[in-house]
Amino acid sequence: MMTQRRSRTLAAACLLAVTATLAASGCSKSETTDTAGGDSGQGAQAAESPESSSGSGCSLTTYGAPKLDLKDAVVGFSQSEKEANPFRIAETQSIKDEAKKVGVKKLLTTNAQSQLSKQISDIQDMLSQGAQFLIVAPLNSDGLEPALKAAAAKKVPVLTIDRKVNSAACEDYVAFLGSDFVEQGKRAADAMIKATGGKAKVAILLGASGNNVTTDRTKGFVDQIKAEAPGIEIVAQQTGEFARDKGQQVMEQLIQSKPGIDAVYAENDEMGLGAVTAIKAAGKKPGKDVKVVSVDGTRNAVQALVNGEYNAVIESNPRFGPLAFATAQKFYAGEEIPENVIITDRAYDETNAKESLGGAF
Numbered sequence: 001m002m003t004q005r006r007s008r009t010l011a012a013a014c015l016l017a018v019t020a021t022l023a024a025s026g027c028s029k030s031e032t033t034d035t036a037g038g039d040s041g042q043g044a045q046a047a048e049s050p051e052s053s054s055g056s057g058c059s060l061t062t063y064g065a066p067k068l069d070l071k072d073a074v075v076g077f078s079q080s081e082k083e084a085n086p087f088r089i090a091e092t093q094s095i096k097d098e099a100k101k102v103g104v105k106k107l108l109t110t111n112a113q114s115q116l117s118k119q120i121s122d123i124q125d126m127l128s129q130g131a132q133f134l135i136v137a138p139l140n141s142d143g144l145e146p147a148l149k150a151a152a153a154k155k156v157p158v159l160t161i162d163r164k165v166n167s168a169a170c171e172d173y174v175a176f177l178g179s180d181f182v183e184q185g186k187r188a189a190d191a192m193i194k195a196t197g198g199k200a201k202v203a204i205l206l207g208a209s210g211n212n213v214t215t216d217r218t219k220g221f222v223d224q225i226k227a228e229a230p231g232i233e234i235v236a237q238q239t240g241e242f243a244r245d246k247g248q249q250v251m252e253q254l255i256q257s258k259p260g261i262d263a264v265y266a267e268n269d270e271m272g273l274g275a276v277t278a279i280k281a282a283g284k285k286p287g288k289d290v291k292v293v294s295v296d297g298t299r300n301a302v303q304a305l306v307n308g309e310y311n312a313v314i315e316s317n318p319r320f321g322p323l324a325f326a327t328a329q330k331f332y333a334g335e336e337i338p339e340n341v342i343i344t345d346r347a348y349d350e351t352n353a354k355e356s357l358g359g360a361f
Contacts, residue, residue: 217267
């Protein structure tokens, strides 16, 4: 199954390279540039087959935006959270690297520091600075309407990445680029079933509330466990807010209040790594006494797999730069962009973690 997924990912990457003239090597590195012995080619983000995209198409004409050459354009990127975790570091760097590669005239970058009001003002400020195209990583699925309406009023197209917004496609934004988060949750459940043999007491470390990532990763996991593993009991669901320190704190509390927990599903790697620290502090062995599965694909989590302290990691690829700018170029060339452009994500387990470490971010 793993080989099939990897083959599909590589095939999709090749297809994208042909259709969008996008080099598969145009990705960034995050915490370290050491890829010696690693599978660095895994870094390329690719769209899945056209059939996996959904929603009505949005074209330049439908959106009502003026034609634009990105090499003569001011592009704005709004990051939602401080770059204190590998996902955000890799995401921002990928946008910067690809903007330079494409030859964008000027790239404006902002960081909302996890504050919705700041992200709204950031976007409005970039518009006042002449931004003609916007790439936005939303903090929450709701609440960005004032910023999106301001962009629409100026006929500035908005591409959202990694989190969806509950707004009108091809009116408030062009399209969403990102993972199938429900599918990520299902794959995490399958990995948990394999790791536990279908019998366990599982705690779920939930992500931040208010966005579709948390909702969908929870749904996918819970539904799949219910359908496929009646011997697995979900005994706790508590938010760790996608943060390592919070994940550690919550896990410490859960170990005390529910000592029978022998498995953890963390909705991002940072919380999972925090849980590993808490498990060790309690005198237990993560990966053995307490199984650990999470979502992201950070190098630290994959290294934990190599070390035997983790059981599986489902990737959520943050390297949006190449696909985002390829999508923008298609849009300005007059092509219709699907409302949802779903990307491929691989998975790491004990069979491939060591050889694939160089491709993690």
